[in-house]
Amino acid sequence: MRSQVKRSNSQGRDGKASLEERFADEARFFKAWVENPRITGAVSPSGRFLARMMARYVDPLSSGPIIELGPGTGPVTVALLKRGVAPERLVLVEFDAYFCKLLARRFPGCKIVQGDAYNLAKTLDGLLEEPAAAIVSSLPLLTRPDADRIELLAQSFAMMQPQGRFIQFTYGMVSPIPRRLHANGSVPFEAEPSPPVWLNLPPARVWVYRPTGSPALTRKEPPALIVKFRAQTEKMRGEIRETRDRVEEGFRETRDKVEIGIRERTQRARRQFELQRLRMSNDPALRPAIALLRKIGEHKKPPRD
Numbered sequence: 001m002r003s004q005v006k007r008s009n010s011q012g013r014d015g016k017a018s019l020e021e022r023f024a025d026e027a028r029f030f031k032a033w034v035e036n037p038r039i040t041g042a043v044s045p046s047g048r049f050l051a052r053m054m055a056r057y058v059d060p061l062s063s064g065p066i067i068e069l070g071p072g073t074g075p076v077t078v079a080l081l082k083r084g085v086a087p088e089r090l091v092l093v094e095f096d097a098y099f100c101k102l103l104a105r106r107f108p109g110c111k112i113v114q115g116d117a118y119n120l121a122k123t124l125d126g127l128l129e130e131p132a133a134a135i136v137s138s139l140p141l142l143t144r145p146d147a148d149r150i151e152l153l154a155q156s157f158a159m160m161q162p163q164g165r166f167i168q169f170t171y172g173m174v175s176p177i178p179r180r181l182h183a184n185g186s187v188p189f190e191a192e193p194s195p196p197v198w199l200n201l202p203p204a205r206v207w208v209y210r211p212t213g214s215p216a217l218t219r220k221e222p223p224a225l226i227v228k229f230r231a232q233t234e235k236m237r238g239e240i241r242e243t244r245d246r247v248e249e250g251f252r253e254t255r256d257k258v259e260i261g262i263r264e265r266t267q268r269a270r271r272q273f274e275l276q277r278l279r280m281s282n283d284p285a286l287r288p289a290i291a292l293l294r295k296i297g298e299h300k301k302p303p304r305d
């Protein structure tokens with residue numbers, strides 16, 4: 001599959017989805033699952049507690065892109081933005097064309113790539129300007145053979161900074177990437193599980209992977225002031241975009257009204273001129289034409305303004 005990249009410019013959401021929006025997401029997700037259960041991997045989007053647990057392992061003060069694999073309708077994306085990750089840093093890799101369109105509408109400034117995450121090197125070929133800081137995956141790994149999962153981890157490590165992390169959730173009890181060494185040239189890695197997220201349905205857990213030898217795992221909280229500042233900037237950006245859209249819309253409406261008004265007045269003047277010309281000719285053969293023009297004129301008389 002050829003990957004396609006979109007960068008959205010439209011108004012995004014601040015993390016608070018309306019109830020209506022959440023129902024719509026559930027319905028879309030369920031439909032995707034019915035059509036392709038192996039790819040969608042779950043019957044409904046992740047809850048906010050799980051999404052938050054995923055985001056907690058990402059350091060918003062790091063530099064470089066943060067890649068999200070299988071964002072679906074975007075609950076983890078919302079958690080990453082709320083954590084203070086700038087939207088320009090997010091690269092969302094999604095297989096499903098419908099979800100890609102939805103993500104492009106919802107997340108302004110994020111790079112959306114429609115493509116296969118299991119072929120990550122090819123899908124992101126030429127799209128990253130520097131090594132990634134983290135890869136956050138909601139891919140349904142358990143529907144794929146061990147070798148594909150190991151290969152995904154190897155490709156992910158190859159495109160990340162040495163301290164980069166591969167973050168993955170699972171509903172299973174054990175690491176979704178087999179921890180025993182593989183015969184086919186395995187990637188040496190360390191893995192650490194999060195505490196269980198009981199408030200997700202079904203309960204889940206997050207696993208964090210790093211290449212063996214890289215610094216130990218830490219969960220860094222960014223200074224609260226920075227998170228607040230980033231959230232406020234993002235909100236202001238949204239408001240500016242919304243105002244600009246409203247002003248443009250108002251301008252278009254006024255322009256259309258003026259154009260229509262000018263067109264109608266010109267036509268009316270032409271008709272009156274023609275009527276006058278015919279009257280002045282005083283030719284009885286022209287009387288039916290004069291009557292017709294008068295009738296049209298009366299019919300088209302504009303309302304008083």
Ligand SMILES: C[S@@+](CC[C@H](N)C(=O)[O-])C[C@H]1O[C@@H](n2cnc3c(N)ncnc32)[C@H](O)[C@@H]1O
Nearest residue numbers: 039041042045046070071072094095116117138
């Ligand atoms: C379990 S859902 C997770 C969706 C969302 N992140 C959430 O937590 O609710 C898995 C997502 O991975 C996407 N996906 C599955 N296989 C993929 C692939 N090979 N490449 C990219 N995305 C894929 C699906 O379309 C779906 O959106």
